Amino acid sequence: MKSEHLYNYILGIADNSLILGQRLGELCGHGPSLETDIAGTNISLDLIGQTRSYYQYAAKISGENKTEDDIAFLRLERHYKNVLLVEQPNTHFGYVIGRQYLFDVFHLLLLKELQSSKDETLAAIAKKGIKEVSYHKRFSGDWVKRLGDGTPQSAAKMQEAIHDLWPYTQELFDMTDADTAMALEGVGVDVSKLKKAYYKEVTDLFELATLEVPQSTYFSRGGKKGVHSEHMGYLLADLQYMQRTYPNMQW
Amino acid sequence: MDNNWPLWEIFVRSKNGLEHRHFGSLHAADEEMALENARDVYTRRNEGVSIWVVKSSNITASNPENNGELFEPAQDKVYRHPTFYKLPDQVKHM
Numbered sequence: 001m002k003s004e005h006l007y008n009y010i011l012g013i014a015d016n017s018l019i020l021g022q023r024l025g026e027l028c029g030h031g032p033s034l035e036t037d038i039a040g041t042n043i044s045l046d047l048i049g050q051t052r053s054y055y056q057y058a059a060k061i062s063g064e065n066k067t068e069d070d071i072a073f074l075r076l077e078r079h080y081k082n083v084l085l086v087e088q089p090n091t092h093f094g095y096v097i098g099r100q101y102l103f104d105v106f107h108l109l110l111l112k113e114l115q116s117s118k119d120e121t122l123a124a125i126a127k128k129g130i131k132e133v134s135y136h137k138r139f140s141g142d143w144v145k146r147l148g149d150g151t152p153q154s155a156a157k158m159q160e161a162i163h164d165l166w167p168y169t170q171e172l173f174d175m176t177d178a179d180t181a182m183a184l185e186g187v188g189v190d191v192s193k194l195k196k197a198y199y200k201e202v203t204d205l206f207e208l209a210t211l212e213v214p215q216s217t218y219f220s221r222g223g224k225k226g227v228h229s230e231h232m233g234y235l236l237a238d239l240q241y242m243q244r245t246y247p248n249m250q251w
Numbered sequence: 252m253d254n255n256w257p258l259w260e261i262f263v264r265s266k267n268g269l270e271h272r273h274f275g276s277l278h279a280a281d282e283e284m285a286l287e288n289a290r291d292v293y294t295r296r297n298e299g300v301s302i303w304v305v306k307s308s309n310i311t312a313s314n315p316e317n318n319g320e321l322f323e324p325a326q327d328k329v330y331r332h333p334t335f336y337k338l339p340d341q342v343k344h345m
Contacts, residue, residue, distance in 0.1 A: 034277070034278075034292070035277050035278060035279065035288035035291065035292055036288075039288070042291050135290075
C-alpha cells in the first residue's frame with residue numbers, strides 16, 4: 001500500500017459522511033413535511049456522493065484489488081472510523097437538525113482547509129464538497145434558529161437535542177495517528193486547530209436561536225478508534241444487509 | 252397532513268435569458284424557507300438558475316365561474332389575430 005496513514009486518513013473523513021448519509025437516508029419518506037423530507041434526502045445523497053469519491057480513491061491506493069463497495073459494506077463495526085456524533089439516532093426532528101448543524105459547522109471548516117491539501121485528489125474532492133456543505137449548514141443552521149426561537153415546545157425540543165448531542169462534539173477535534181502523520185506532510189488537516197472557530201460559531205448561533213450553550217464537562221469519544229455507541233450495530237445491520245445477503249450483488 | 256404553513260407559488264428560470272415559469276407550489280413558514288424548500292423540491296435535477304417565490308394568497312385569480320363573460324367573447328373574433336396580413340416573401344420568421 002502506498003501509505004497506510006493516507007488510507008486511514010481518507011476513511012476517517014469519508015466514514016463520517018457515509019454514516020451521517022445513512023442516518024438521513026433512514027428518514028426518506030418519513031420527514032415531517034414533504035419539503036423537509038426532500039431536503040434531508042438531498043443532503044444524504046450529497047454526503048454519500050462525497051463518500052464515493054473518497055472510497056474510490058482509498059480503494060485505488062489500497063493495492064488490494066478492493067472496490068468502493070467493499071470499503072462501504074464489508075467492514076466490521078470496529079473498522080469504521082466515524083465520530084460518535086454522526087451515528088446518533090433520529091430521535092426526533094430536533095436531534096436530526098442538531099446533529100446535522102453540529103457536524104456541518106465542523107465539516108465546512110475541515111473542507112475549507114482540505115482544499116489546499118498537497119494531495120490533489122483530496123483537494124479536488126474538498127473543493128467540490130464545499131458548495132454542498134455550505135448549503136447543508138445554511139439549512140441546518142436556519143432550522144436551529146427557527147426551532148430554538150420558535151414556540152415553547154420547539155425551543156424545549158431543540159434545547160434537549162443540543163444538550164444530549166453536545167458531549168459528542170469534542171471528539172471532532174481529536175487527532176488520530178493518521179491525522180497527525182498526514183497533517184505533518186501537508187496532506188491532512190490539523191483538526192485540533194479548528195476547535196476555537198467551531199465553538200465560537202456554534203455558540204454565536206445558539207445565542208441567536210435563544211438556546212443555552214450546554215455546560216457539560218463530560219465528553220464521549222471513541223468512534224475515531226472504532227469504539228462505537230450501541231446504535232452503530234443496528235445502523236450497520238441496515239446498511240450492510242443487501243451486500244452481506246447477496247455477496248457481490250450489483251445495483 | 253395538518254400543515255399550518257402557508258402555501259407559496261414557485262417560479263423558476265431554467266436558463267439565463269428565459270423567463271421565470273410557474274413550476275408548482277409548496278408549504279413554508281416564511282419567504283426564506285420557501286426559497287430553500289423550492290431549491291430542494293424543484294431544482295435538485297439542475298432545473299434552474301433563479302427562483303422566485305410568491306405567497307399564494309397574494310395572487311388574485313380570475314373566477315372560473317366568470318369564464319363565459321371573460322373569455323368566450325374572444326372566441327369568434329378571428330380578425331384579432333394578425334393572420335390577414337400579406338407578408339412579403341423576404342420576411343421569413345414570423
